């Protein structure tokens with residue numbers, strides 16, 4: 001059988017890099033899309049700014065042209081911005097919504113035909129436990145991730161007759177630069193020392209006080225690409241160290 005093909009966004013770092021690595025090890029061809037792709041990283045590097053319509057279109061077209069097919073789309077690229085709502089700028093709001101919500105929609109829309117032709121199409125969005133619960137100072141991120149779970153439900157319903165399954169993976173805190181970069185901002189906002197941020201703020205909502213490893217998220221994504229993945233269509237797959245159990 002011809003090699004299945006995947007498109008992973010935000011593939012130069014953190015969770016996206018681990019997913020690209022894992023899917024490549026599973027035998028898939030992987031287009032590793034990023035604003036600043038790593039030429040030495042997993043997959044075939046492709047540069048795109050996913051806050052633009054053109055960037056999302058170009059990424060899907062590149063995958064279909066290069067591999068002649070597209071079976072798995074993993075919208076994962078993300079950024080965070082932390083500020084109280086009255087100080088949260090419109091510019092930050094718009095750019096987070098573009099990247100975290102509009103990009104997954106555009107990727108689905110452009111890839112829909114190819115995913116249908118796959119026979120086992122998979123749209124696997126890396127959402128967050130913040131698609132289910134909120135934290136203060138993250139207005140745009142929490143809103144976008146809740147919206148992403150809504151998008152996945154619609155895609156699951158529309159995709160069923162085309163053999164496409166759509167799922168949102170919802171991790172708690174994962175050991176990546178996105179989390180490490182929040183430590184300084186969280187320390188300033190909460191008025192506490194940087195070294196207390198991990199225990200008192202970041203891991204505070206986890207029942208198990210551990211960061212999740214990027215490879216653990218990648219393992220779940222890998223499972224969802226296979227036939228078992230169909231049963232999870234329309235659902236959040238929550239891996240949050242007990243956060244949302246409260």
Ligand SMILES: NC(=O)c1ccc[n+]([C@@H]2O[C@H](COP(=O)([O-])OP(=O)(O)OC[C@H]3O[C@@H](n4cnc5c(N)ncnc54)[C@H](O)[C@@H]3O)[C@@H](O)[C@H]2O)c1
Nearest residue numbers: 010012013014015035049050076077078128173174176178
């Ligand atoms: N790290 C966590 O604790 C955690 C928890 C739950 C969900 N998530 C989600 O996982 C995803 C990946 O997060 P991460 O922690 O691996 O982040 P990361 O910062 O390590 O990697 C994000 C990648 O996205 C890329 N990117 C940013 N803006 C882009 C743009 N405009 N166009 C193209 N690429 C762009 C960056 O260059 C980077 O390589 C995000 O959607 C995030 O919301 C992360």
